[in-house]
C-alpha cells in the first residue's frame with residue numbers, strides 16, 4: 001500500500017527553475033517546479049547531509065541509492081533514503097493549482113469572468129462525426145470559442161492561456177494567480193580589456209516570492225504531491241529549507257519546505273464523476289483529466305497517424321499502466337484533447353547526461369473520455385477510473401543517455417525515467 005503526502009514550498013529568495021531559453025542569451029524561469037527538479041533538490045540535500053569526500057576514502061555520491069548509510073545522514077532524511085527510488089513526486093504548482101482541462105474556455109476580455117468548459121460540445125460533435133447517420137440538429141463549429149460567448153459580458157471565449165486557477169478547498173478558489181518575475185541583466189567582463197564582451201551579455205528572468213492573485217500581490221507558495229510507501233514518515237522539522245532550481249550558488253532558490261499527509265477530502269473531490277453523468281447520461285463512459293504532465297513515450301518525431309489510430313494507441317497506453325484495478329479489456333478512448341511537449345532531460349542520478357532521444361510528455365490539463373464497448377464492463381470502468389484517481393498514473397520508460405557536451409550521439413549509458421501524475425475526474429468548469 002502507498003500513501004499520499006503534500007509538499008508545500010514557500011520561496012524565501014528569487015528563484016530560477018529549469019530556465020527556458022528564450023533567445024541565445026535570454027533565460028526565463030518556469031512558473032512551477034517540475035517533478036524532476038523537485039526530486040533532484042531533495043536528492044542534493046540528502047547527499048550534502050551525507051558528507052564524505054574522496055579524501056576520506058568515500059567515493060563522491062551524485063544520487064541517493066539504497067547503499068547510503070542512513071546513520072551518516074542528518075536525522076530528518078533517514079526515513080527517505082531506503083525507499084528513495086519508490087518515492088514519486090508530482091510537479092509543484094502555485095498554490096497547488098492543477099492545470100485547467102484543455103477544453104476550458106475563458107472570457108477574452110476579463111479572465112475573472114466565470115470560465116466555460118467546452119467538452120460536452122466537442123464530445124457531441126465527435127460522436128456526430130463518428131456516426132453521421134445520427135447527426136444532431138445543430139452542431140456548433142469545432143473551433144474553440146467559435147459561436148460561444150461569455151455569460152457575464154458579450155465577449156467571445158478563448159482557450160486558457162496563462163496563469164493558475166486556484167483550487168477549491170484553499171483560499172480564494174477560482175481566482176487566477178500569476179507568478180511575478182524580474183529581469184536581471186548580467187555581463188561577462190573581458191579580463192584583458194576590462195570592458196564587457198559584446199556577446200556575453202545575457203538576461204535572466206527570475207521568479208520572485210510573490211504572485212498576483214486577482215489584483216492583489218500575495219506571498220507565493222508552491223504545492224505538489226508525493227506518493228510514498230505506506231510505512232515511510234516523510235515529515236520534516238519546522239522551518240526546514242531546501243534549495244531548488246538553478247544558480248543556487250548566487251543565493252537563488254531558497255525555499256522553506258513542509259511535507260504533510262494529504263487531507264482526505266482533496267482526493268474525494270477529484271473522484272466525483274457526477275458532472276459527466278449528468279451531462280452525458282451514458283453509463284459506458286467517464287472523463288479524466290491529467291493534473292500535471294505525464295511521460296507518454298520516447299523516440300523521434302511522432303508518426304502522423306489517423307485520429308482513430310491515435311485514440312487506439314492512447315487506450316493501449318492506459319491499459320498497460322500498473323493499476324490496483326485492471327483496466328477493462330474493452331476500454332477505448334472515444335475522445336481526447338491533448339497537448340504534447342518533447343524534452344531532452346538529464347537522466348536521473350547521472351550528472352551531465354542527457355537523454356539521446358526526446359521524451360514526449362502529455363501536458364497537465366490533457367483530457368480523455370474513456371468508453372467500454374462491452375456493456376458488461378460498465379461497472380469495471382467506473383471502478384478502474386476511481387482507482388486511477390486514487391493512485392495517479394505511473395509511466396516508466398527506458399532511456400539512453402549521452403554526455404550533454406558531447407557532439408557524438410552514441411549512447412553512453414542507459415537508465416529509466418518515471419513520471420507519476422495525479423489524475424482527476426472531469427468537472428464542468430468547477431475546481
Ligand SMILES: [Zn+2]
Nearest residue numbers: 107113150153
Ligand atoms: Zn466576459
